[in-house]
Amino acid sequence: EVQLVESGGGLVQPGRSLRLSCAASGFTFDDYAMHWVRQAPGKGLEWVSGISWNSGTSGYADSVKGRFTISRDNAKNSLYLQMNSLRPEDTAFYFCARGQYSTTFGDIWGLGTLVTVS
């Protein structure tokens, strides 16, 4: 079964760090770019970051640039999001999603992990 499972969320104080992981299974991980998308409770979707299949290209939303770092380990079929200098406005469900880098993404999504900054 094609699946993405996020982990690493939790309650963290402002200014602290957190690392999210996304474990992929059921497909050839390095055939795809990967993305992180977040959703504050009761709010809309916001693209956070994306990374190409070979880590050669990555990008960030302005709201997280300089604080968050996306990475992947194709040998471990895993995607990561290192989040530093967390702010209350970073509180959200964080989803990982599979796709291409700049044409389409999201044919597969994880269920999300909740990050609360308080």
Add this chain to the structure above:
Amino acid sequence: QSVLTQPPSASGTPGQTVTISCSGSRSNIRRNPVNWYQQLPGSAPKLLIYTNNQRPSGVPDRFSDSKSDSSASLAISGLQSEDEGDYYCAVWDDSRNGWVFGGGTKLTVL
């Protein structure tokens, strides 16, 4: 304030056709294909439409999209109660070098 503008709500009765608009700019919708997502209550988003009206396997052809200049629209025909949820447009923005989403449209089936 989202880069892409969607109406906050839409509604229709079963069997009707509902259209949801998504307005952008020359750096995003005019140049790049629009993706549409459906998010049912308590669930992760689901890709509905991508790259010039293509649908992933399992998405019925009741869902279709169109694009004109810097705007796009999602049409849902033969509206069903299970279509009730939130709908988002998203597109790559060449100026921002990243993806941008619309604010979402809450669809109610009356």
